[in-house]
Amino acid sequence: MSSDNSTGLVELAKRRGFFLQTAGAYGGVSGFYTFGPEGAALKRNIEDSWRDRFAIREGNMEVDAPTVLPEPVFEASGHLDGFDDMLVECPECGESHRADHIVEDRTDIEEAESIPVTEVEELVAEYELVCPTCGAGLAGQAIEDFNLMFETNIGPGSSASGYLRPETAQGIFIEFPQLAEYARNQLPFGVTQIGRAYRNEISPRKSLLRVREFTQAELELFIDPEEDEPALESVADVTAPFYPASDQTADDGEAREMRIQTVVDEGIVGKPWIAYYLGIAKQWYDTIGVDMDRFRFRQHRSGERAHYATDCWDAEAEVDGDWIELGGFAYRSDYDLSKHDAYSDEEFTVFRQYDDPVTVEQPTVDPDMSYLGPAFGDDAGAVAGAIENLAARNPGAFEGENVSVAVDDDSYTVPVEKTGFSVEEVTESGKHVTPHVVEPSLGIDRALYTALDHCYRDDEVDGETRSYLALPQTVAPTTVGVFPLMDRDGMGEYARDLATELREAGLSVTYDDSGAIGRRYRRQDEVGTPFCVTVDYATLGEARADADEAAGPDTVTIRERDSTAQTRVAVEDLAETLTALRDGRATFDDV
RNA sequence: GCGCCGUUGGUCCAGUGGUAGGACAUUAGCUUCCCAAGCUAAUAGCCCGGGUUCAAUUCCCGGACGGCGCACCA
Known part of the structure; x- marks a missing residue:
């Protein structure tokens, strides 16, 4: 049913130059497309x-x-781990499964994703894990480590890894x-x-x-x-x-x-x-x-x-x-910013100033290392750190004569006077803020494909079916087709000059003088050109018996794609009229 | 990656163990004063590799690519 539409669209895309598979001359390569001129x-x-x-x-x-970008960027971003799939294939039924998911489902282990592949293989054997589809044992099956990122080397040798x-x-x-x-x-x-x-x-x-x-x-x-x-x-x-x-x-x-x-x-x-x-x-x-x-x-x-x-x-x-x-x-x-802040040498924050500075009491310590050193030996540094933490966490602990801190499993008691504890008044003019990120992220190719699919239409004109792309005029590849009614009696020259003039006015223009006029309209319909301009005998100032009343010298017809309706405008107003139509400042009915 | 099916001018299809035919499109000419008309002519193709065979586009095997299903999609 609707797959007919997609087949027709892919055929149209290739035939008319929207997109085609890359490197077809070499058998093609899966997952890569080249945009043609229209695309x-x-x-x-x-x-x-x-x-x-x-x-x-x-x-x-x-x-x-x-x-x-270099590897450390993706270590920080989480893509090196998170983008990794561990695939294991069942020897019996041939189904592929995520090995890390099987491990998570059947054991108490969580976040199996971050476990190295060799260890996951051992876990599969140890827990005698089986294929979720057919129940066959998976022990001994190789687990394929598949990262969705393309890897490359930066510079000669393989010293620096990078990824697309x-x-x-x-x-x-x-x-x-x-x-x-x-x-x-x-x-x-x-x-x-x-x-x-x-x-x-x-x-x-x-x-x-x-x-x-x-x-x-x-x-x-x-x-x-x-x-x-x-x-x-x-x-x-x-x-x-x-x-x-x-x-x-x-x-x-x-x-x-x-x-x-x-x-x-x-x-x-x-x-x-x-x-x-x-x-x-x-x-x-x-x-x-x-x-x-x-x-x-x-x-x-x-x-x-x-x-x-x-x-x-x-x-x-x-x-x-x-x-x-x-x-x-x-x-x-x-x-993201916290991760890069932690993994890199830079600070990923901004400093936001308060309207009015605030004064806060801030406990500080200055441990007397000449006391801690002899007293605690190798643990002195850790004890000093613990005292610092305690001061920040619970300043009240320093009210007595001694404080106790724990390092590993040992408890240490230190006289308060040796900790250098004091409460200072500090004026803060602002604070460092790690911004939050709001991310709208759009796929251009998918938007393009969807627009093509949604704009692809069939209708009937004078008993003949036609297919056209009802693309909005702002995004259509070409805005105007310029044709001579026939390439004779000077109409071709007039139309070519007109096309040049419109291009100089900033419009996207195509010129076509081949075959019958109807065929040229259909060609432009198929690639979504919203307007076509035709130079005829009236344009040249030649009176014709069947000329319509609005026709005068130096006027041309403008034909609208979707309705195939036509109207006549003076050549001197043409560029401005078309520009207004393209930019949505006017509709075809206004013209 | 797995399974099933497929691949013939630019596009869509037909067909054959002795290298192919149509339609549409394209180009040139004639015709034609506004919607794919007609006439004449031209251009252009068997996905790649191996095997069987005197001979393979055709049969067999492998690969690439495509469609569908499964899996995957941070």
């Missing part, structure tokens, strides 16, 4: 549209980080200290990036929807969780279908159309910042051609959330009868 233009327009909405209009800044980034986000997080400086250490601020990311998928499928190299558009918004609130008013009345986790487990659960303000007020979306960007994203997907009747926001159920996310919503679209993920909206809290 590259469409993709660029979608990216520009995203940039305009999520970066420029929101006042966020855009960066461009490398696709290769599995998401663009880390490229932003690791530069946070400098980016915060650019933002003058003022929260909130947002950093966007559009770029390629790579995942060595086990099984790429479904054309552009699951690939090994793809383009992400991400925004990392850094906020003070205690202070910053989104300007919800601007999207409060936007409505979208919401599909909360609780409804997904119900038998008759389905998405419900609700206002952004409502989902915030009722706590359906827990974080107002997430709700704010859901509202913006909904509007944006609409403008690039995603059908809002086949669109929803679905909340992740607790089991499917990523390692960093505390609340996560996906934008989903229905394509070929399946709901696919278009993007994720995650509240990442301070997970």
Whole structure:
């Protein structure tokens, strides 16, 4: 049924230059696609549209980080462990299973994911674990360690390992200290990036929807969780279908159309910042051609959330009868910045000044090491540390003559006068804050594919079927087709000059003088060109018996793609008219 | 990765143990004054490797790629 549509779309994509499988001349390679001329233009327009909405209009800044990053970055981010799958294949039935999951299910061991492969193999043998599908013993089966990241070496030799980034986000997080400086250490601020990311998928499928190299558009918004609130008013009345986790487990659960303000007020979306960007994203997907009747926001159920996310919503679209993920909206809290703060040499915080400095009493100690050393020998350093901790934790303990601290299993008693304990008044002008991260992360390729799928139409014109792409004029690869009615009597020259003129006015124009006019219209319909301009005899000022009354010299027809309706405009107004149509400042009916 | 099925001009298909045919598209010409018309001609193909055979696009084995199912999707 709907797979016919996807077959037709893939065929159209290849035939008309939207996208094709990479390296077909060499047998092809799974999971990689090359965008052809139409596809590259469409993709660029979608990216520009995203940039305009999520970066420029929101006042966020855009960066461009490398696709290769050194190994320590991914140790900190958790991708080296978390992105690792341990696959074990059953010798009897051939099914593959996650070995770490089997271990977790059948033993008391948790987080088997972080156990080295060789040890997991030993555990499988030790507990005599069996295949969940057929019950055959798995002992002795090799466990394949599969990391979804592409590994590479940086520089000669293999001294420095690097990985192709599995998401663009880390490229932003690791530069946070400098980016915060650019933002003058003022929260909130947002950093966007559009770029390629790579995942060595086990099984790429479904054309552009699951690939090994793809383009992400991400925004990392850094906020003070205690202070910053989104300007919800601007999207409060936007409505979208919401599909909360609780409804997904119900038998008759389905998405419900609700206002952004409502989902915030009722706590359906827990974080107002997430709700704010859901509202913006909904509007944006609409403008690039995603059908809002086949669109929803679905909340992740607790089991499917990523390692960093505390609340996560996906934008989903229905394509070929399946709901696919278009993007994720995650509240990442301070997970990423805290990790990089801990793993790197830099501080990943901003200093927030109080309106009025506060004075606090702060207990301090200055242990007398000339006493502790002789008294406790090798343990003296640990004892000093314990005293310091105690002072911070429980200053009251220093009120007597002696304090006792525990180091390992031993207890040590120290005279208070040797600890250098005192309570000082300290004036704090502010505090270091680790910002929380709000992350709208969108897949450009999936958005593009969905827009194509949702805009692919068939209808009938004068008894002939035609197929066309009802792409919004802002993202269509080409805005205007310019044709001479026939390439004779000077119409070709006039039309070519007109095409040049329109290009100079900043429009994306294609010129075509081959074959019959109807064929040329259909060609442009198929690649989604919203407007076609035709130069005819009336344009040249030649009176014709059947000329329509509006026709005059230096006028041309403009034909609209979806309705195939035509109207006549003066050539001198043409560039402005078309620009207005493209930018949505005018509709075809206004012309 | 596993299982089933498949792979023939740019696209969609037919077909054969003796290297292939159609439709659409493309190009050139004729025709045509607004929606894939017609006529003429041209361009262009058996996924890759090995085996069997006098001969393989066809049969067998392996691979690549694709579709579906399973698994996976941080």
